[in-house]
Amino acid sequence: MSARIPPVEAPCSPEAAAVLRRMMPGDEEPLALFRLYARKVPLAEALHGWGSYELGLGLRDREVKRFREVPLPDGSAAEEGGR
Template sequence: MARISTLEPPFAPDVAAQLATMMPVGMPPIGLFRTFAKNLPMTTAMSNWGRYELGRDLTRP
């Protein structure tokens, strides 16, 4: 059992918009980001990190 549960859809519009900035287009938000979303200011701060971690620049040889 997780100590902190993740948010589940449907998300509030502001939360959905922020989660969408952290994921590739068309991909649902991963559990880690849905856990962050319990604290929207932290989620906003982490969005650049999310785009980096899931972006193609990290996987290039």
């Protein structure tokens, strides 16, 4: 089964190459998912910013953030008083 939208392959535009270099450490080959996002540079830049923020949080902070964002099975907020 082929991909519906193919990821960017080298050589790519200078803008896409710059975003991919920021997304991957060292000389690692960019993940296919990141290369797919790089088809639309503004999308890749936005996702990179979000990912950097999310991964920059400590493990405890990420868990607290998810606890506050995910509703309980009955549809109520996880914390008293909402968010």
